[in-house]
Amino acid sequence: MKRFSPSFFLAASFAGLQALAAAEGDHFAYPQPTKSGQVDGYFGTKVFDPYRDLENADSGPTKKWIEAENKLTFDYLAGTPERKRINDKLTALWNYEKHTVPFRDGGRYFFSKNTGLQNQGVLYTGPSLPGEVKPLLDPNTLSKDGTVALSGVDVTADGRLLAYGLADAGSDWQEWKVRDIETGKDLTDDVKWVKFSAASWKHDGSGFFYSRYDAPASGDQLKLANYFHKLYFHKLGTPQSKDELIYERRDHKDWNFSAEVTEDGRILVITVSQGTDPKNQIFYEDLQSPNSKVVELLNKQDASYKFIGYEGNAFWFSTDLNAPRGRIVAIDAVKPDRITTVVPEAADKLESVDLVGDRFIASYLKDAHSVVRLFELSGKQAGEIPLPGLGTASGFTGKRKDTETFYSYVSFTEPPTVYRYDVKTSQSAVLFRSKVDFKSDEFTSEQVFYQSKDGTNVPMFLTYRKGLEKNGNNPTLLYGYGGFDISITPSFSPAIAAWLQMGGVYAVANLRGGGEYGEEWHLAGTKLRKQNVFDDFIAAGEWLIANKYTSTPKLAISGRSNGGLLVGAALTQRPDLWGATLPAVGVLDMLRFQKFTIGWAWTSDYGSSEVADEFAALYKYSPLHNIKSGTRYPPTLITTADHDDRVFPGHSFKFAAALQAAQAGPAPILIRIETRAGHGAGKPTSKVIEEVTDQWAFLVKNLQMQTPF
DSSP states (O other), rough: EEEEEEOHHHHHHHHHHHHHHOOOOOOEEEEEEOOOOEEETTTTTTOOTTHHHHHHHHSSHHHHHHHHHHHHHHHHHTTTTHHHHHHHHHHHOOSSOEEEEEETTTEEEEEEOOOOOOOOOOEEESSSSSOOOOEEEEEGGGOOTTTEEEEEEEEEESSSSEEEEETTOOOOOOOEEEEETTOOEOOOOEEEEOOOOEEETTTTEEEEEEEEEEOOOOOOOOOGGSOOOEEEEEESSOOGGGGGEOOOOTTTTEEEEEEEEOSSSEEOOOOEEETOOOOOEEEEETSSTTTOOEEEEEEEEEEEEEEEEEEETTEEEEEEETTOOOOEEESSSSSSOOOOEEEOOOSSEEEEEEEEEEEEEEEEEEEEEEEEEEEEEEEEEEEEEEOOSEEEEEEEOTTTTOSEEEEEESSSSSOOEEEEEEEETEEEEEEEEEEOOSSGGGGEEEEEEEEOOOOOOEEEEEETTTTTTOOSSOOOOEEEOOOOOOOOOOOOOHHHHHHHHHHTTEEEEETTSSTOOHHHHHHHOOSTHHHHHHHHHHHHHHHHTTTTTTTGGGGEEEEEEEHHHHHHHHHHTTTTSSSEEEEEEEOTTTTTTSSSSGGGGGGGHHHOOOSHHHHHHHHHHHHGGGTTBBOOOEEEEEEEEOOOSOOOHHHHHHHHHHHHHHHOSSEEEEEEEEESOOOOOOOHHHHHHHHHHHHHHHHHTTOOOOOOO
16 A cells, blocks of 8 residues: 655645634633642653642632633634534434334333433333333433433343432442332332442342442542442342442452343352453352352453353353454363363454354454354354344344344444344344434445554545545544444444534544454554554544545544543644544543543553553653644644543543643634533433534534535
């Protein structure tokens, strides 16, 4: 593949910046936060942190700074004439009926439905599908602003009771309650301080297993490194203070526990994870033996193990042990070193496996899109479930003897369609099909491959209106993530549908650090190799320009969380390449991320500034520490929430202040701070639409777009 010299892109970028400077007449008097002389020492290197005070979101000066920054941002956005029309278009696109994939328990079906613009989906249940169903739980009634979301459910084997989790304002903290399904009334049970845990009922319905932290001391909600995750059993009808401690490891405060009762009720399978490392351990307890102890079945933490089911002493797992793209194995519970391959590693990444109808339903990723294959329990191939095209299939849950399962299929241009799959006839039938105010047949998606800096081939999805002219003048939004073994696959979003209708190209790069090609692909973007992720992303932008899909003045980049880090690094490393940037809830201070919320759990991917060689790598790319005064940075809209309890908002606060102080060009550096939301899970529809409206309005103004509506 032909490579272009840096001067090619610098020239194109300089022309874009000249055009931007001529068009942008705003003058920005940025709020001035409190500065300090804070200096930290790392292995002989002095690091200045003048905006350390912004880490305290509740201090008076920080609150005033937040208020002033929001005023600046919203005053600027209010001057964009297209903003209301964008909001109207987004609202119309969002207003379609959405269904989750149903599941069946205790003779009942359960699924969530959002009629269109409800802030939260409503949980429904009924004896048949399609058929007469009734609402069981409406989270929209639990708060005036729609910020209380349903975070998880589990149903008793007899279908009588529902355990359900609630999260408020996008927080990771959950509170679990119990509802009588027939009457719709809640019982007195109330379980708090749950985080990173589901609930799993004991087979007799006497109570459920869950994991939680001790109640944090005042002000410690953002410092989970001080606490232990513990596995408990909550007995129905008793106060939480009486819950039975099932398992804890005070010698490993960084271990998290999740528990699952097998469908026959005999075994409690305990997955032990360490932070975000995909490698885990598997313990179990025999629930039929009154004096049983927790058994450490797989305690080497040498691979990823995902429990599928069991028969006799054989436990079935999907694992990447000696198979970086994954395989299905049987492990002898008596002699766990006896591992038998049931389904061998394939050329494609094994993403998930379900056991339904005495078949393994194995979902693979073939170049980041779904392929679903069936296998007998012996491992013999049993065909595929045909899919409509280049998209993502998910669901396939059920019990071993079920004769049906449900799944969803989605693409960049088609909203999710929910199917019922008949195991006996091998036929899929549409159960729910969404109707959106979007003409899918006017747009197309393609997959291309490009070379990164070191020659690695990287896939990228491109979606745009049919007949697109490759003249370098198309507004383009490049999205990426690249971390934590997470695969980015085709999905439908009303926000992206609006972007496409606005004439935009949407590009998704499947970067190293993700899980698209297995554990080797993931590890190639971690710790000392993290720069590969940024190189992959930058190369994607260069490819889009070189192939005339767009040009620097028309090219924007976007990412959230770890993707916010990605955008921050791409922004500071190549400010000349982008026409605008949208770093959202980003991890931007790579020297202190482990000190807040669940940040300590991310060291498996990032490394830690407390280790010499990892500090050197982190310091070299940390977005906050690579801002250079006197640089002409592109238009940037940072988004965060003032009490995000996953990615600490201090990251975005300090990054915004430093970038504003360093800016030498005319382009705006703004931050939008949500004051009643968290990281994003369960964020109300209304707030999502508001945030996207502001992001798209920002891009319309700074990419000089002409909207057709």
